[in-house]
Amino acid sequence: MTADGEIIHFDNVGLRYGTEREVLSDLSFTLFPGRFYFLTGASGAGKTSLLKLLYLAQRPSRGAIRMFGTDAITMPRSRLPQLRRRIGVVFQDFRLIPHLSAFDNVALPLRVAGHREEDLAGPVRDILDWVGLSDRIGARPPTLSGGEQQRVAIARAVIARPAMLVADEPTGNVDPDMSLKLIRLFEMLNRQGTTVVVATHDLDLLRKVPDSLIMRLDRGRLSDPTGALRYPPRKTP
Amino acid sequence: MVRRLFTARGAELIPQARMSGPMPWVIAIMVAMTVIALAAGLALGNAVSSAKAEIEGGVTIQILEPRADIRTAQARRAVDTIKTMPGIAGLRLVPQAELDALIEPWLGTGIGTATGSAIPVPALIDVRLKGPATPKALSAIEKALKPVAPSARVDAQSNWLKPVFDAMVSLQLLAIALVALLALALTAAVLLAARTALGTNRDTIEIVHLLGGTDSQVARVFQRSTGYDAAGGGAVGLALALVVILSLGRRFAGLGAGLVDNGALIWSDWLLLAVVPVLATLLAMITARLTVLHALRKML
Ligand SMILES: Nc1ncnc2c1ncn2[C@@H]1O[C@H](COP(=O)(O)OP(=O)(O)O)[C@@H](O)[C@H]1O
Ligand SMILES: [Mg+2]
Numbered sequence: 383m384t385a386d387g388e389i390i391h392f393d394n395v396g397l398r399y400g401t402e403r404e405v406l407s408d409l410s411f412t413l414f415p416g417r418f419y420f421l422t423g424a425s426g427a428g429k430t431s432l433l434k435l436l437y438l439a440q441r442p443s444r445g446a447i448r449m450f451g452t453d454a455i456t457m458p459r460s461r462l463p464q465l466r467r468r469i470g471v472v473f474q475d476f477r478l479i480p481h482l483s484a485f486d487n488v489a490l491p492l493r494v495a496g497h498r499e500e501d502l503a504g505p506v507r508d509i510l511d512w513v514g515l516s517d518r519i520g521a522r523p524p525t526l527s528g529g530e531q532q533r534v535a536i537a538r539a540v541i542a543r544p545a546m547l548v549a550d551e552p553t554g555n556v557d558p559d560m561s562l563k564l565i566r567l568f569e570m571l572n573r574q575g576t577t578v579v580v581a582t583h584d585l586d587l588l589r590k591v592p593d594s595l596i597m598r599l600d601r602g603r604l605s606d607p608t609g610a611l612r613y614p615p616r617k618t619p
Numbered sequence: 620m621v622r623r624l625f626t627a628r629g630a631e632l633i634p635q636a637r638m639s640g641p642m643p644w645v646i647a648i649m650v651a652m653t654v655i656a657l658a659a660g661l662a663l664g665n666a667v668s669s670a671k672a673e674i675e676g677g678v679t680i681q682i683l684e685p686r687a688d689i690r691t692a693q694a695r696r697a698v699d700t701i702k703t704m705p706g707i708a709g710l711r712l713v714p715q716a717e718l719d720a721l722i723e724p725w726l727g728t729g730i731g732t733a734t735g736s737a738i739p740v741p742a743l744i745d746v747r748l749k750g751p752a753t754p755k756a757l758s759a760i761e762k763a764l765k766p767v768a769p770s771a772r773v774d775a776q777s778n779w780l781k782p783v784f785d786a787m788v789s790l791q792l793l794a795i796a797l798v799a800l801l802a803l804a805l806t807a808a809v810l811l812a813a814r815t816a817l818g819t820n821r822d823t824i825e826i827v828h829l830l831g832g833t834d835s836q837v838a839r840v841f842q843r844s845t846g847y848d849a850a851g852g853g854a855v856g857l858a859l860a861l862v863v864i865l866s867l868g869r870r871f872a873g874l875g876a877g878l879v880d881n882g883a884l885i886w887s888d889w890l891l892l893a894v895v896p897v898l899a900t901l902l903a904m905i906t907a908r909l910t911v912l913h914a915l916r917k918m919l
Contacts, residue, residue, distance in 0.1 A: 439829055441919055460833075462919070467831030477826050494832045538830075 388448070389415045389546060389577050390436065395445030397431055405431050406602045409445070413579070415545070418572045420588050421581040423599030429581040430474055430550055432599065436579060437471045437548050438462060450545070467495050470544035470576075472552045476535040478523040484510060484534045485519045491542040509537045512567065514560070528555040536564060546577040553587060565590050642812045642845075643852035646899060649805040650856025651863070653798055654895050658864045660794030661888040667787045670780070675751045676708060677776035678760065682742040684770040693768035694742040700767050701760065706749050713743040752777060802902070809903045813845060813910040828918060838911045842904045849903035853896025860892070 390413040397406040405428045413419060421429050434440040435447065438454065447454040449465060457465075470491070478487050485506055492502040510519055513533035523531050532555045539547060547568065553561035561584075569591060572578045580587070588596060598605050680697060684690040698712050718740050748756055752775035764771040777784075817824070824837050868883070884892075 437829060439919065459916070463828075463831045463833045465831075466829060471829060477822070477829075479823050479826060490827070491830045494827065494830050494836065 387415055388412045389450060391446075391448040392435075393446040393448075395435065395442045395447060397428075397435065397440065398443045404443070404602060406435075406442075406599075409604050411597070411604060411606075413546075413577060415577050416572070416575050417577055418569070418591050418594040419577075419579045419597060420591070420594050421579060421597045421599065422583060422585070422588070425583065427599040428602045429583075429599055431602075433471075433548050433550050433579065433581055436546075437469050438466055467491070467542065468545040470539035470542065470547040472532075472535050472539045472547075472549035474550035474554075474581075476523070476531045478531055478534055478538075480523050483520045483522055484515060484526070484537075487523065487534055488537045488541055491538060495542060505541060506537075509541050510534075513537050513564070529557070529560060532556055533560070533564070536567070540567070540571055540576075543571075543574075544576060546579065547571060549578070549580045551582055552580060553582065553584060561587070562590065642808075642848045643855070645808045645812075646805065646849050646852030646903065647856035647859065649801055649808065650853045650896050650899050651859040653801045653805075653899070654857055654860035654892050655863055656794045656797040656801065657895060658860070658884060658888070658892055660791050660798065661884055661891065663787050663791040663794065665883065665885065665888070667784060667791070671777070671784070674776045674780055676748040678746040678748060678752050678757065679774050679776055679779075680744040680746060680760070680764070681772045681774070682744075682768060682770050683772055684741070685739040687739070690739075690742050690770070693770055694744060697744060697764050697768040697771055700763050701744070701746060704760070704763060706756065707746065708749045709747040711745045713745060718743060805899055806902060806906055809845065809849070809906040810910060812848075813841065813907040814914075816841065816844075816907075817911060817914050824915070825918065828915070834912055834915045837915060838908045841911045842908045845907035846900055846904045849900040850896070853899045856899075857893065857896045864892075 392409045392411050395406065395409040396404050398404045409432070421432065423429050431440070435442055438449075441455070450468060452461065452465065454465070479490070482490070488510060489502050489506045492505070507516070507519065510516055513536060515530060515533055515537070518526060518530060521530075523534065526534065532552065536549070536552055539549065549568070552568075553564055556564065565587060568578050568580065582588075588594060596606065680701075682690050682694045682697065684693060694712060698710065701707060701710055722740060746760070750756065757773050757775055761771075761773045764773065827837055864884075
């Protein structure tokens with residue numbers, strides 16, 4: 383029973399690392415295209431783990447996951463790259479490639495997807511300009527500050543116009559001004575149709591996106607205080 | 620085209636410096652040793668087969684008779700008899716002067732004058748058969764000679780040289796075994812290098828994977844980087860080996876030893892030697908690719 387227009391569907395999903403207790407339990411929810419989701423919860427609640435399931439870095443221990451209409455559990459390995467290219471990820475620890483310049487790090491998703499070199503220079507420069515790094519275009523990540531690295535990571539996540547953007551504490555290392563600016567960037571992408579999922583423990587951030595839906599994790603279990611997940615409201619035009 | 624996949628302006632997805640290190644040198648040494656062993660094997664093979672061709676049809680007849688006049692008469696009659704036999708390609712009565720020269724290094728000159736008596740050296744007839752010197756051919760000659768030259772002893776030349784041939788064939792087998800072992804060691808070295816590189820670049824690989832890179836995209840990067848290393852190392856190794864082979868070849872040529880002269884490498888041998896680094900590079904690239912693909916399959 384595919385819900386109309388769903389982008390992600392979790393059905394009774396659980397995750398455990400090794401033989402430890404489950405860090406995520408009984409997750410059942412649907413994400414709809416074009417919405418802006420916040421994922422909140424205390425440190426250690428399982429936010430990063432849930433996002434890993436979303437960006438296909440981890441398989442669940444149990445349950446069913448459907449992504450973009452594909453059964454993510456049973457699909458062949460060879461389909462993974464295609465799905466991953468539709469998802470932009472801002473990792474909590476950035477995961478920039480240290481020996482590549484900011485430009486090459488940001489260009490990576492486009493190169494992986496086979497874009498021509500002459501087509502990617504413009505967009506990469508634009509996005510680096512947007513996050514305020516046009517003067518650090520040739521710098522390698524180790525020479526950048528934490529906040530600068532985070533902005534490179536965000537630029538890389540959005541450069542390929544993903545159908546879904548997943549960001550793990552994307553404003554953790556930047557000052558409030560930049561934090562607001564980044565959230566505006568996410569909103570802009572969201573208005574162009576990108577589904578956004580932002581994990582954060584910064585409750586101020588939630589108030590900055592009025593239309594956002596909130597999922598809360600509490601020790602591996604999901605609650606939706608706004609009721610938005612159970613009865614997803616239609617996106618207001 | 621492939622280079623453009625992940626990089627621009629020379630930036631490498633997997634840094635070259637990390638993949639390099641000892642790898643090209645290990646490959647250079649392996650290739651040098653392989654080429655030298657192979658060259659030795661080929662040269663021995665050439666020496667054996669050319670010497671065989673020369674000696675196979677060769678028959679030596681000695682007239683073992685101390686009295687010079689009888690010896691000379693028997694030798695002349697033997698030559699006349701053999702000339703009329705079928706299957707003879709050529710024959711030559713070795714002149715006395717040549718025989719003296721042959722034994723001179725052992726006995727010195729003027730032995731006859733010194734001792735007052737000539738040393739009875741057997742007369743030698745060199746016979747070349749059209750076919751190989753089979754026991755049947757030998758006994759036919761023996762039978763024909765019995766009435767005319769009773770002191771004749773008939774030997775196939777290959778009989779004398781059999782131990783030499785055997786030794787050369789053993790050496791050749793040894794060379795082949797060495798080449799096989801070196802190929803194995805090379806594969807093992809490449810495997811280890813690929814594993815190490817994979818370990819140090821695991822983060823990069825994971826990131827590329829999560830950004831939607833395919834296994835073969837990642838494998839291609841490793842394959843290419845290993846290929847550069849192997850090709851560079853292989854070229855150095857081949858150059859080293861050629862220097863060794865050419866200078867050794869000159870030494871042997873200086874010895875003037877007949878067998879070694881015939882062991883010179885022909886053009887197809889040189890071609891084979893040049894193929895070694897190419898094969899080593901291919902082997903390295905395939906090994907790297909399979910190692911990486913295997914490791915990637917374990918990642919989600
Ligand atoms: N790779 C891992 N192996 C084992 N345990 C892990 C791993 N990653 C996270 N955990 C555990 O799972 C729980 C949830 O972690 P995480 O998803 O990082 O939470 P959050 O992002 O909300 O802080 C924690 O107890 C953490 O120790
Ligand atoms: Mg986390």
